[in-house]
Each structure stands twice: as structure tokens, then as C-alpha cells.
Amino acid sequence: MTVGAEGGADVTKGVWPAQPRPLSHDRVTLVVDGTHFVVDPAVFTAYPDTVLGRMFGRARQHSFTRPNTKGEYEIAEGIGASIFRIILDFYRVGILHCPEGVSLAELREACDYLCINFDYNTVRCRDLSALLHELSNDGARRQFEVFLEELLLPAMVSSAQEGERECHIVVLTDDDTVDWDHDNPPPMGEEHSQIIYSTKLYRFFKFIENRDVAKAHLKERGLKNIRIGIEGYPTCKEKVKRRPGGKSEVIYSYLQRPFIQLSWEKEEGKSRHVDFQCVRSRSVPNLITAMGEGPTRAGATPTPQVDELDRLNGPAPPGLDQ
Numbered sequence: 001m002t003v004g005a006e007g008g009a010d011v012t013k014g015v016w017p018a019q020p021r022p023l024s025h026d027r028v029t030l031v032v033d034g035t036h037f038v039v040d041p042a043v044f045t046a047y048p049d050t051v052l053g054r055m056f057g058r059a060r061q062h063s064f065t066r067p068n069t070k071g072e073y074e075i076a077e078g079i080g081a082s083i084f085r086i087i088l089d090f091y092r093v094g095i096l097h098c099p100e101g102v103s104l105a106e107l108r109e110a111c112d113y114l115c116i117n118f119d120y121n122t123v124r125c126r127d128l129s130a131l132l133h134e135l136s137n138d139g140a141r142r143q144f145e146v147f148l149e150e151l152l153l154p155a156m157v158s159s160a161q162e163g164e165r166e167c168h169i170v171v172l173t174d175d176d177t178v179d180w181d182h183d184n185p186p187p188m189g190e191e192h193s194q195i196i197y198s199t200k201l202y203r204f205f206k207f208i209e210n211r212d213v214a215k216a217h218l219k220e221r222g223l224k225n226i227r228i229g230i231e232g233y234p235t236c237k238e239k240v241k242r243r244p245g246g247k248s249e250v251i252y253s254y255l256q257r258p259f260i261q262l263s264w265e266k267e268e269g270k271s272r273h274v275d276f277q278c279v280r281s282r283s284v285p286n287l288i289t290a291m292g293e294g295p296t297r298a299g300a301t302p303t304p305q306v307d308e309l310d311r312l313n314g315p316a317p318p319g320l321d322q
Contacts, residue, residue: 028056029072035081036072043091051114052091079110090116098125108134133209140204140213147201148217152260155194166225166263168192170233173199176255179236184250186234193259205230205258218262225263233257 030037041056048057055075067073076084083106090096096118098107104125111118118134125131152169159167170193172178178195180186204210211228218226234252241249 028067030076031068031072031074032076032079032084033081035084037084037088039088043088047091047116050116076110076114079113080106083107083110087111087114087116090122094122096123098123098127100126104130104134136209137213140210141217143204144210144214144217147198147204148221151196151198151201155196156262156264159194160264165265166261167194168261169194169196169259170231171196171198171201171205171258171260172233172235172255173197173202173257175199176235176257180234180252181237181240181250184248186252202258205260211258214260223262223264225261227259227261229259230256231259233259 026041027038028041030039044050044052044056047053052075055073076087079087082102086096086098086102086107087110096107096111096116098104104123104127107123108118110116116122119138120131120135123131155169156167172195174197176197205214205228215226215228232254233256234254236253238251238253241251243249
């Protein structure tokens with residue numbers, strides 16, 4: 001299928017409407033998703049900071065962009081033809097018109113790939129929910145980078161300086177207070193958690209989409225075992241119960257607050273590995289001896305106990321041959 005572009009080329013009716021305007025007489029054929037687009041490269045050079053603007057600007061003059069044997073340019077691998085038509089409209093009128101039935105997320109990925117600005121100034125679509133969702137993802141990525149550098153990273157560094165290789169951070173609001181009984185702390189290990197007081201970060205983590213954005217960003221930064229969610233956190237004593245024998249039990253009041261748990265351990269597999277060769281075996285090599293039914297010669301050397309893994313991986317010791 002061949003689709004023409006504006007500027008004097010033939011246009012397939014109903015596929016990509018174009019308004020003729022005087023451009024250069026140079027034409028190139030672009031192959032995208034099996035569809036051929038005949039365009040004037042001058043429309044791309046008007047946006048030199050985009051991928052197509054660089055490809056058909058100075059890069060083409062210096063043979064950095066090379067056609068195939070048919071003289072066609074195979075570009076934008078992974079981008080559908082319907083999405084690329086919208087991209088071409090952007091070069092013509094400066095607006096990305098996303099019609100119904102076209103995935104705005106796919107259009108967003110194509111814009112990221114081709115370095116085309118995707119925001120409310122350049123996108124027009126009927127589905128405002130989808131548009132705002134994409135814009136929120138952009139805003140969440142930028143905002144989380146600030147939270148990470150200013151709030152989360154100092155807490156992670158504090159844990160690392162204590163020799164820890166993982167961190168559990170609880171996010172409280174600016175108005176939350178924590179008042180624990182030092183003699184009877186909560187029996188859940190909260191004393192090992194880092195606490196951050198930030199209403200803004202609390203509101204950020206309220207939305208599951210923001211938590212997904214944060215998790216993806218932390219993975220990109222090389223962190224592992226990332227868990228972000230909402231959990232009950234004990235803040236203050238609610239009442240004290242007296243148990244028989246004079247022992248008291250403190251009941252705490254819990255608030256639902258966001259938490260983030262992550263690790264930077266390099267050898268996490270080895271940390272949980274047990275080297276059986278360093279564990280003294282308690283296996284009994286001779287059942288008869290264990291039952292006390294076998295005679296023991298005076299002065300005889302006891303048969304050494306052998307770890308089961310050693311028996312499997314090495315030659316049998318003397319006296320254990322079958």
C-alpha cells in the first residue's frame with residue numbers, strides 16, 4: 001500500500017488527507033509496518049530535534065541515513081501504520097490528532113521513540129481520561145525523582161551506613177505522631193523501619209498507578225525486591241491490658257499508611273545458602289550401632305560420621321564401602 005504526502009504527491013483518498021503547499025521537489029519513500037509513505041523530507045527538517053528531523057537533515061547529507069536496495073527508508077520498527085499517519089500529521093500541522101479506536105498509549109510510545117513532544121499542547125483526542133492518564137504518568141515520574149533524591153535516598157543511605165542491605169520505609173503524614181511504650185513496643189518489628197514524615201509523599205503513594213511508576217523507576221536504578229503498598233502502622237498506645245501474673249499488654253492504634261521496601265544486596269542468593277560442608281552432621285552411619293546391638297571392640301577407632309552430601313559428591317571413606 002502506498003500513501004502519498006502533501007506537496008504535490010498523489011494521495012490515496014480517505015487515508016491521509018493533505019493540503020498541497022509549495023515544498024521541494026525531493027521525495028523519499030518511507031516503509032513503516034509494510035506501508036509505503038511518499039513524503040517530502042522538508043517537513044521533517046522543520047523539527048530538527050526529532051528523530052526524523054535528524055535523519056533527513058544533516059545526517060542524510062552526510063550519508064548517515066541510508067536507504068535499502070530499492071531506495072526506500074525502512075524506519076520506525078514496531079510502530080503501526082495508523083500511528084505513523086498521526087505522526088506525519090504532526091509534522092504537517094504541529095498537532096497529534098488521535099482518533100477514536102487508536103490507542104493513546106501506543107501513540108505515546110511512538111512519540112517517545114521519535115522524540116516528539118507529547119503534552120496537552122500537542123495532543124488532541126476525545127478520550128480525556130486516557131490523555132490525563134498519560135500526562136499523570138509523566139508528572140509522577142518527574143515528581144518521584146524529586147521524592148527519591150530528597151526523602152527516600154537519605155533513609156536508604158542511613159540503613160546502608162548501619163551495614164544493612166535492605167530498607168523498609170513507612171510514610172506518615174506531617175500531622176501523624178508516634179508514641180510507643182518503650183517497655184512494650186509493637187511486636188511486629190516496626191522498630192527497624194525508617195519513618196518519613198511527608199504528606200505529599202503520602203498522597204503520591206495513595207494511587208496505585210503512582211506506585212507502579214515508582215516501582216519501575218526503582219528497578220531502572222538497579223534496586224531489587226521492591227514492594228510498595230499500604231499497611232497498618234502502630235502510632236500510639238490505645239490502652240493497656242493487665243494479664244495474670246502482673247504482665248501488661250499494650251494495645252496500639254494503627255493507621256493505614258504507605259510503605260516501601262527494597263534491597264540492594266548483590267549476593268542475596270548466597271546469603272540464604274547453607275554450606276552443608278560446614279555443618280556438623282548428626283547422621284548415624286550404622287543403624288545396628290545406634291540400636292546398641294553391635295559389639296564394639298576395645299580400642300577400636302569409631303567410624304567417622306559423614307555428611308550425606310559428602311557421600312554423594314565424593315568417594316566413600318574407609319569402612320563405608322558397600
